[in-house]
Amino acid sequence: MQNDFANAFAYADQVIRSNKFLLDASYANRFSIGLSKEIIFGFKFVDNNLYPGGELRNRYRSDVGFNAQSRFNVTSLFYAAATTAGDVRGTAWYSTTLAPGYNVLTKYNKNNFDVPLMGYTEIKLIRAEAAAETGGANLATAITDINDILTRAYGGTSKNLPVNALAATVINAARRERELELVGEGNRIQEIKRIGARTGVNIDRRGGRWNCPGLALQFPISEQAANASFLMNQEGGCD
Structure with a gap:
């Protein structure tokens, strides 16, 4: 959030090199009970004791009592960007049939789940952007991180970045994949402010000032x- 890319890279790199966490093979595992290998910090579901995520379910699940004013639905513009051909996330996280006329998020359509507050996917994307910003030998690491995310999303390497991708290309990819991967998890507004504070650029699609x-x-x-x-x-x- 400070745009302190040298330290962001160093600390994200420590987490990744600890080899204590992995990318989940299935997108269904991120909000599950005990299946995710990504959770670095979060709240665990404990039957008959702790039931985290109640308001996420109450507010954002789209398979029970959908109400457009209180449920999470995305614009057609974002839906088109998030459901490109071959992207597994499109079918894993969205529906146009649960609430006809709306593009709804399905991440929270479960009765119970562990709630990740910091996960491995986000750390990979932090390292990727920070590595591309700092450049030099770090750029190759950034490309690998982005390609790990893309390989999972598309079930193969067809959308991967080339090994000689420019730093600007990697930075744009990291920001795009952050938006797609962390949709509905409260991350976007922080990105709007972080990028705006650094560059003065308003990235909100509705034109809102950062x-x-x-x-x-x-x-x-x-x-x-x-x-x-x-x-x-x-x-x-x-x-």
Whole structure:
């Protein structure tokens, strides 16, 4: 989040080289009970004791009581980008039939699951982007990381980057795959702000500014009620 690519690479590299984690072979495993090999930090489901992810199910599952205002559905533009020919994620994570007229996410359509807060896929993508940003010998590592993600997504190497891919190409691929891999997991807004803070570029497809006031969490009104001089955060401005 600091765009500190040297340290981001170093720490992500330590995690990957620990050989304690693997990419899940199946996309169904990320939100499962005990099947994921990717979870670095998360909440485990424990029967009769701990049932994490309740609000993810209540808010975002699309196979029970779908409501367009409260359920996770994506635009047709994003759906087209996320379901390109041969991409296994298209059939694993989306449906156009559960709620006719909507492109809904199916990641959370389960009664119970472990909730990953930090996973190996994200670490691979962090290392890939950071490696491409730092360049030199790290670029080859970045290409390998992206190709590992792409090989799983397409069930083969047909979409892999060439071994001589430019750093800019790898960076764009890392950002694209982050959006596709972590869809519905609360990551996108952080990317909009991170990239905007570094480059001033607004990557939100709806044209929203990366630093619009409405993105800041508002203080409780009780703070101002207790102290009339307390300044609340500015609101709105996210056209």
